[in-house]
Amino acid sequence: MLKITLSPLVLTILSTLVSCLIPHTTFATKPYNPHKTIHCNILIVGSGLSGVATAYEGLLAGKRVCLTEITDWLGGQISSQGTSALDERPTQRSKLFYSRGYLELRQRIQNYYNQLNPGKCWVSDSCFLPNDGHHIINQMLQDVAKKGKGKLYWFPNTVIKELDISNGKLINSVIAIQHKSAKGRPPLNTFPLSQIIKDAYKYENSPRFEKKIIRFIPSQHKQNKNPNWYIVDASETGEIVALADVPYRLGIDPRSHLEPSSSSINNDPYCTQGFTYTFAMSATKEAQKHKMPSFYMRYSPYFSYELKRLANFPLVFTYRRIWNPIQGKPMKFGGVNFTTPMPGDISMQTWAWGNDYRPG
Template sequence: MRTINADVAIIGGGLGGVAAALAALERGMRVVLTEEHEWLGGQLTSQAVPPDEHVWVEQFGVTARYRSLREGIRSYYRSFYPLSEEARTDRALNPGRGRVSALCHEPRVAVAIIDQMLAPYRSSGRLVLVQQARPVDAVVVDDTVRSVVVEDLRSGDLTTVAAPFVLDATETGDLLPLTNTEYVVGTESRTETGEPSAPELADVSNVQAIAWCFAFDHAPGDHTIERPANYDEWRQHELPFWGAPMLSFTAPNPRTLEPEARTLHVNPEQDPTGDPRVDPGDRDLWQFRRIAARRNFRPGFYESDIVLANWPQLDYVGGSIIDVADREKHLAAAKAQSRAYFYWLQTEAPRPDGGRGWPGLRLRGDVVGTDDGFAQAPYIRESRRIRAHRTIVEQDVSVAARGHADPARFEASVGVGMYRIDLHPSTGGDNYIDVECAPFEIPLGALVPLRTTNLLPAAKNIGTTHITNGAYRLHPVEWNVGEAAGELAAFCIERSVLPAAVLADQALVAEFQARLVEAGVEIHWPHITGY
């Protein structure tokens, strides 16, 4: 077994892990970064989901490093793609013209920019990257994590990673049970949190649906995939609150919970109009998460738009993949649900012209880096969450609970975020939970475990609840969490202190916040009167 020593060990190379690595590296730390999949970037790349962002993202409300990622993606398109003149000169270039974000793009482009951002540190030897490896063990002495063991998924070889600080940036908080760090999973009870949207009873198995996304376009010919073996089962599958079988264009409206019919207009000539703050554009599935819009490029370069499917009908609620013995069964079932849905699109889906199915729909595995057309990993919305010194609850950020929409401020803020509490249907049978949020901050206490001294959460595993995770789980917030964790690890190493000691000392908190601001982290929102 080989051993790699570093100043900071980051387990998990999603957005939080990448941000943490950049922050620590820019402070002169030596970093080991491990990742389970072929691509770094997590929900943005291996899970293939375009960024979910707030409406002010082009002006403020994200970190400077996250903004560099976004602008790097746009610059890549301008440098290497045959954009139309209109698209090339558009400062707010949206390659896919998708409605879900101001920047819908192919995941491979984000991979390229992440690799560019990390390249100097790999070349200098300050960053050691261990990919296609997952954590399987850890050594903990006196509440301090001494090392983590990761296993190569191809060879089975084991590597020990040792460092004074260990960051858990995995998608489901995998280091927490391995290090005996106290954590929560699933729903907390209303008695425990006081949250208006929390259930009466806690349930560790009740988590948000995962979804196995895929990319596709439309091309001449018949590209119909083999009929899935379990297609008839999925064809009949219907949730009590859905209003139709899952293999349909119907799904609940997240805000009203009333079933609504969506549409699919293949390669439309016109884009929808209207303010996305009022009209999110999710009524037409083609345009909602489109990642390449042919009209943005030289005429004839793209025969078809490319669409990323991350739709309500793909949400798998058959069981949790956290702390269960049958995790692999549920992962396989989630992909089977998505495969059945794509086959339904090709063969039975109602077309606007009155026909059935689009056999010309074609899976684009090359776009997501796989042979089968489906993303390298499922889109994971919910993780284990640390028992933190400060747990963020609904009453902290909900407009209704607070009685106003002014920014939600916290002592010792280490960043900002903004999104509605957006909880998808869950494995416990819950429908959507959608709560309007104020612009919010990220409290330092949510990054500090109650007991484990040198482990920091760097992804969706901070001190939120099942409810508030619905707002803190999105791309720019995860990045900010990771960046703050990487900065905190470097700060603690330089001053020979532990995170809990920083949290307890107002002078150290102020010094740490000043470093964050110096690095381009916005720790407070400006006064916002409406949106």
């Protein structure tokens, strides 16, 4: 086992955590020869909205951008995570107070559907299909790369495995593993992430996956001998933070002059965002029969109609309705205007005191 101990270093914050300097890391696995080496000005780990936003600006500035993603879709919340409802505030909308990349995303959704809200939801001004979110973002990044004369290298189904550090200061390279289904095996996304994630981080091919090892290195300048790049951790798993042993905090920060609107006077590391396994429901013309799962009643005490209006099914179904091909009749409930659910409608479900998991 080769161990490398490093001195404390400085971290740069760029949109999300930008880590160029590392205090400590350990290599516990034997090295493998990479199948390919890619030069980057910016390496972004995670292709959610923050990763996409970083890539957008990098490409517009003419940079070589390497973008990795553990799934096979761009967009995170509005694609692979299923919550394809733009989370905005009324003041933002009234003033169009958004970044230029986000404004372009909104406009592209409008152009793609000939409307901003094809789901006719009422949680947001824009609800749409997750797979369309991926395709819209993909095209947007391709176009902005041409506009800014940048270069995008996107690596779906890819995880970060190791950091290569020398002189105790800078990251010289990053090793990643990209996987695809092995010959004769079911396609990707057949199994949930919990069943494949350990396999995805192993170098060796497996009965399920064929793998390719990728080495990311910075684009060097002749006048600068040190690595000249940014590494941005925009992942859901904090891969760079963990590998670099970067200090971090969990939960709620205390109220202070830096965080005057914090909901808590004191910090609370155990108060984290509830985990939700989102799912989509389709309205059908005929009533469906469902078999109650054996574990259903165990969780029933946790369920709650937190507000009386949540007992109104049409209201709940249309809250995050992401697809509405046939216009229903206008309805109003408690000051909320919406249209009746119709066969073919698709609604995304993610509710506090519903399918949120909060125990920790």
